[in-house]
Amino acid sequence: MKISEAQAKVDHWIQTLGVRYFNELTNTAILMEEVGELARIMARRYGEQSEKESDRNKDLGDEMADILFVLCCLANQTGIDLTQALEKNLEKKTQRDAQRHLNNPKLTDGANQ
Numbered sequence: 001m002k003i004s005e006a007q008a009k010v011d012h013w014i015q016t017l018g019v020r021y022f023n024e025l026t027n028t029a030i031l032m033e034e035v036g037e038l039a040r041i042m043a044r045r046y047g048e049q050s051e052k053e054s055d056r057n058k059d060l061g062d063e064m065a066d067i068l069f070v071l072c073c074l075a076n077q078t079g080i081d082l083t084q085a086l087e088k089n090l091e092k093k094t095q096r097d098a099q100r101h102l103n104n105p106k107l108t109d110g111a112n113q
Helices: 003-016 024-045 060-076 082-097
Strands: none
Touching: 003 060, 003 082, 024 060, 060 082
């Protein structure tokens, strides 16, 4: 699915099943909540914290999809085409960081592997 298709599917879901979009501030708070849920699972599953029994069966893909859903809501509400925004962002990163990461010994010497 293309990003534009995801935005359209989210909009269709909101219009047909969700009644209406929550306002932008509410959706921003929901986005932060969803990111926090993912962060908690990542910290416990891949970090140094002990994983809670209630988190052991959490689906990371589902948690990431929750984030993408709310991000699509916010983009739709604010008139952002996420495909164009991502393309522009990647171009910015490419120009800014073309050599930066290649010259970072923390990334290239295997220290973090």
